[in-house]
Amino acid sequence: MSSGLSILYDTIRWEEKALFDAAKKMGINVEMVDCKNLFVSLDKSQEKFETVIQRCVSYYRSLHSTAALEGKGVNVINSLNTSIFAGNKLFTHMLLQKYGVPTPFSAVAFSEEAALETLESKGYPMVLKPTVGSWGRMIALLKDRDSAEGIMESRERMYPIYQVYYLEEFVQRPPRDIRAIMVGDKVVAAIYRYSGDDQWKTNMALGGKAEECKVTKEMEDICIKAKNAVQGQIVGVDLMESKDKGLVVHEVNNTTEYKNTVRVTGVDIPALMIDYALKSRK
Numbered sequence: 564m565s566s567g568l569s570i571l572y573d574t575i576r577w578e579e580k581a582l583f584d585a586a587k588k589m590g591i592n593v594e595m596v597d598c599k600n601l602f603v604s605l606d607k608s609q610e611k612f613e614t615v616i617q618r619c620v621s622y623y624r625s626l627h628s629t630a631a632l633e634g635k636g637v638n639v640i641n642s643l644n645t646s647i648f649a650g651n652k653l654f655t656h657m658l659l660q661k662y663g664v665p666t667p668f669s670a671v672a673f674s675e676e677a678a679l680e681t682l683e684s685k686g687y688p689m690v691l692k693p694t695v696g697s698w699g700r701m702i703a704l705l706k707d708r709d710s711a712e713g714i715m716e717s718r719e720r721m722y723p724i725y726q727v728y729y730l731e732e733f734v735q736r737p738p739r740d741i742r743a744i745m746v747g748d749k750v751v752a753a754i755y756r757y758s759g760d761d762q763w764k765t766n767m768a769l770g771g772k773a774e775e776c777k778v779t780k781e782m783e784d785i786c787i788k789a790k791n792a793v794q795g796q797i798v799g800v801d802l803m804e805s806k807d808k809g810l811v812v813h814e815v816n817n818t819t820e821y822k823n824t825v826r827v828t829g830v831d832i833p834a835l836m837i838d839y840a841l842k843s844r845k
């Protein structure tokens with residue numbers, strides 16, 4: 564019998580395969596749906612999906628397929644609001660601020676000139692990030708006016724989102740950050756991610772190394788607030804240990820990767836996700 568549970572993907576990574584295997588082990592019949600083959604009539608017709616775990620890698624595919632399915636009454640995890648909020652670093656930052664979650668200082672400017680002015684007044688170095696993106700891509704450390712001008716000039720001819728200059732203080736921290744995986748209101752596992760050789764970014768995609776991180780009460784409280792700020796359900800919260808501010812949240816991932824967290828902590832995150840999704844059915 565159908566469980567009414569589907570996994571929507573565009574690429575099968577370790578994570579998607581692990582979700583499928585976890586469901587099978589639990590005796591649950593889960594349907595794998597390739598978003599590239601998906602066709603949704605945007606009218607009042609009945610959708611065949613009940614609960615969908617959204618796992619598309621492509622930002623636009625994920626956002627729009629969530630909008631289409633959720634709009635037709637499908638229970639999509641995470642929701643459209645979460646995809647919108649967590650998918651954009653500026654939107655996330657504003658919500659984290661609103662809900663009292665500690666964050667790095669950040670500022671936004673809407674032209675190269677205004678960004679340079681911000682940098683002059685706040686002081687170098689600062690980190691320039693695309694508001695939408697992942698795996699550390701296009702994130703640049705602006706060390707001085709020269710490097711800032713060079714990097715920003717190259718963005719002038721790109722897609723307009725790259726001309727939204729989202730700047731963050733360069734947080735003084737150990738050479739690591741924290742990825743905390745939340746399923747519902749619980750941090751089920753967390754890892755330290757150490758940056759790879761000659762890297763300051765700690766993304767696993769850039770050769771970072773993982774180590775188990777003990778979840779403290781303080782960390783859990785911050786993560787719950789961060790998750791709620793973006794109305795998340797299953798999310799990966801990224802934190803840094805700022806030398807002057809303590810734990811700060813710089814990102815919430817709505818389609819989080821967790822391969823290394825499972826490897827290092829042994830926590831069966833995919834099984835917890837399946838269980839959560841089944842219980843979330845309305």
Ligand SMILES: Nc1ncnc2c1ncn2[C@@H]1O[C@H](COP(=O)(O)OP(=O)(O)O)[C@@H](O)[C@H]1O
Pocket residue numbers: 667690692696697698699700702731732733734735739740763764765766801813814
């Ligand atoms: N303001 C910052 N100061 C110091 N390091 C940062 C800062 N922002 C990001 N980093 C490093 O860069 C990595 C990628 O940044 P993040 O905002 O998580 O973007 P992405 O969505 O590409 O993962 C982080 O995991 C962290 O190691």
Ligand SMILES: [Mg+2]
Pocket residue numbers: 698699801814
């Ligand atoms: Mg990140």
